[in-house]
Amino acid sequence: MKVNITIDGIKLKVDDSLTVLEAALENNVYIPNLCHHKDLIPSGSCRLCLVEINNRKVQVIACKIKVEEGMTVITDNPEINFIRQMTLELLHVNHTQDCTNCMKNTNCQLQEVTSYIGTNETRIEQMRKNRPLIPVDTSNPFFNLDHNKCILCGICIRTCNEIQGVDALQYGYSGFDTLVCTFLNKPIKESVCESCGECVVRCPVGALIPKNMQRPSRTVKTICPYCGVGCGINLGVRGEKIVSIEGDYESPVNKGRLCVKGRFGYEWINHDERLKTPLIKKAGKFVESGWDEALELIAKNFSKYKSHEFATFSSARCTNEENYVIQKFTRAVMGSNHIDHCARLCHAPSVAGLAQSIGSGAMTNSIKEISDAASIFAIGSNTTESHPIIGLKVKEAKWNGAKIIVANPRKIDLCKFADIWLQHKTGTDVALLMGICRVIVDKNLIDESFIEKRSENFDAFKRSLKEFGLDYVEKITGVPAKQIEAAAEIYASNSPASILYAMGITQHTHGTDNVLAISNLALLTGNIGKLSSGVNPLRGQNNVQGACDMGALPVVYPGYQKVADPKAKQKFEKAWNCKLSDTPGLTLTEIVNSAYNKKIKALYLIGENSLLSEPDANHVRKSLQKLDFFVAQDIFLSETARLADVVLPAASFAEKDGTFTNTERRVQRIRKAINPVGNSQPDWWITCQIAKKMNRKGFDFKNSEEIFNEVALLTPSYKGISYKRIEKEGLQWPVNDEKHKGTPVLHKDVFPTASSKAKFFPLKYRPPAELPDKQYPLILTTERSLYHYHTGTMTRRVDGLNQLNERELVEINPVDAKTIGVNDGDKVCVTSRRGNVDAVAKITNKSPAGTVAMSFHFFESPTNVLTNPALDPVAKIPELKVCAVMIEKG
Amino acid sequence: MEKELNKILSSFQGKSNELIPALQQIQEELGYLPGDAMLYAAEFLNVPESTVFGVASFYAQFRFTPVGKNMIMVCKGTACHVKGAEKVLDEISRQVGIEDGETSADMQYTLESVACIGCCALAPCITINSEVHGRLNAKSIEKIFKRKKAEEKTNE
């Protein structure tokens, strides 16, 4: 509602949700302030925003008072300024007078208020205490904290509490000694701080300040290249270099917030080791070559192979346009459907499972809806670490009163925010979820009308629940029956309820069953197809959703049109003007095996580092070595690219135009900020050149927009999207035509299945393929670190991220550590049936007894040498989350 | 440690408003607030660890280092100050070999200056554990500590 107020005689109509300070600032009336920030709850601590209200001669603080109808406000008079000046002088007494050497100079709010209010230097000098300077805390690799400049406004403390939910900082000590403190006033790096930098961007003075602060000469709006959240960023460019990143406040995804990788992880873009020219292996050594030579060599060789001997690994790091071109090349030029990408290792079960049950394998809801859910069930997702900005949304939901259920074998950070933490044994998800379903059915908490109107196969499913009595479930999962009951009740009786899940669900030999169990649970309570209510697989890579959408999969063309469907085949044959194969291709893991058996002879690998990302890495290495002809295209010479015959230098995300589709199906523009480094080229350009060298038509694209227009023509869900429409803000598919506004919530009225109904699936519990035994007594599960991304090709080349997490740590429970006889920080050797890896032990209660955890970011400790390549029979995803290992002191 | 803390906090319910009494209880039992104990309290009371430290460091009553067997408090209140508290502190410091705020390596003594302890008539005065010593001068101080040290010897 709007109200009428008068500020300094100016009549204004303002929203009644505003404070007096906000109303003034919004209307370009300056009121001095230091502790106010638009993202934070007002604290009223600096006491500079004094005003007089309704002609009463008392001064009140404007940031704490809401506007009211008829209010009159006076923002300045001699009394007000006198008090402000006193307060301000006290701040100066404790502030180093060193503006010219301060990086915040000319951009500092203390300077701003001082120039407005004015101070009396003599008075300040009289009051000044000669306390010794406090040493600057330089421990964090990305920013410093200089207490001598801190004005104790509390903005950093409130940011870390209200926005980040980390609470690394608090006021410590008292009186004149008051400081912004971490626990025990230790250096920031040793605290729980996650280095997100949110406090740094909000500090009004030069107290919290980035270490390497170069002002950019221009900024370019684009999308973070790391995870599937797809945060909006502004790249700061100076000359040909990226010198800063800031969060994009206009982005509907992150509203300006970023995690540590997104904000600080850009050093790799201009890194010396970037590939700058094509490399051809001659007599076992790479020799630099020109583009023409390399492309001709590739064209000549690729032409030699029959379609079933050729395979492509596309990349979820690349743009939609590039994935489209790459799959078009594989299918139209090479006649092969052997194309796949790393989605096989992450959400293949979601694509396969959810397609059967609810018709589509994508998130049913938007990221921003998460904070409005009444309950959230996060299973197999270490949300705060793997999808940090979505993690913030879960915390926000909690603060809004939502009930949070976390199911995870490990004591992840999110457990702190959970109402119930179900610590089930690794790989027992089906039993746990079916147990919860059983409780919901037994207690009759089901949504009968939804089940009747919108689903099928309920009775068969209900029968299969018989097996999952709580005694049985408790025995398998290790979770007390009482907790299972409580979780079921919370989920079923707090609607809208949203399920979030990730690799902990999918990377199993029963990954598809896990996914089906999740959709069963959502259907049972009708928690799908509504705002804040649905099934949400959190996608991993920046563009893994897009790579799937573009048909970089062996069984589908763009838009999930099946290669085996004659109609789809005909459509694409006509569009691409060629004959296509209707035999579904091999999956990533199968391609590796076929290379081993010499059935696949030539491989075109783009932006994948299979030696670190796939299970049983030794086997992958042997397989790739058996290839006749192997082309790798990447931004760095990855461990895998070293095995190639030809290596092609690709441009990074900062050097090209295109689109990424994030985990909530939002198609967003990325923009070229600098020229490709050296002689590198965008991936789409490279693939098109190879096609042209092979004399194929249909690859004459002048820019990425032309490619996108072809995508929109052939992909129904992208039909209504154009670069023009997503210039400012991305759209969420399906976008059915040029007028359609996109689809934040899927399945509102019908499910995109044959019957238009969702389907229940009866399930049985199957244990993981490899369980601990005498020789290999521990379960190894894999996880991710907040500070690194995937195989570390990018983040390991960012000095500061390395400092925050420098090596592989095997997280071991104290009980197991005792049995093995290792201490925190000891070198250990981890061995499975497939190989062994050296790493360093970290003793922690995060891991339950009997289970250890490792990431796979470090080439020195290639965890995937250990993991089990056993596959889920439907989705062909390997069981990366469970294998049996033993640990010895190294 | 964990078992001990569990016992110390057994009478608390785990609510955030119990923070100050819980810290007092810990200090009562352990003599000071070790870092691990504060972390334990943080988790038990569901309060951020930074808040636990913030609150604990705000109040002068809490200490973060262990105290010696003998807690020496030297009064620096007005009366004692006028009567030479500074000299008293220096002398004690010489006797036990530690500065204000420190604890001796053998964990026998902790030396701390404090505000008025309410025995102004006896100024300058100190307390050692619960005994008050007043009207001090260099000689009497030397005597006190000689006796203390002798006691220690016999105790051994």
Ligand code: SF4
């Ligand atoms: S460090 Fe900056 S944001 Fe934090 S209290 Fe000090 S001045 Fe405010």
Ligand code: SF4
């Ligand atoms: S960088 Fe982030 S986590 Fe660290 S103190 Fe600042 S807001 Fe908190």
Ligand code: SF4
């Ligand atoms: S949450 Fe993901 S997309 Fe957002 S800044 Fe972090 S890595 Fe980038």
Ligand code: FES
């Ligand atoms: S801005 Fe209102 S008190 Fe600081």
Ligand code: FES
């Ligand atoms: S001033 Fe020392 S006891 Fe009062």
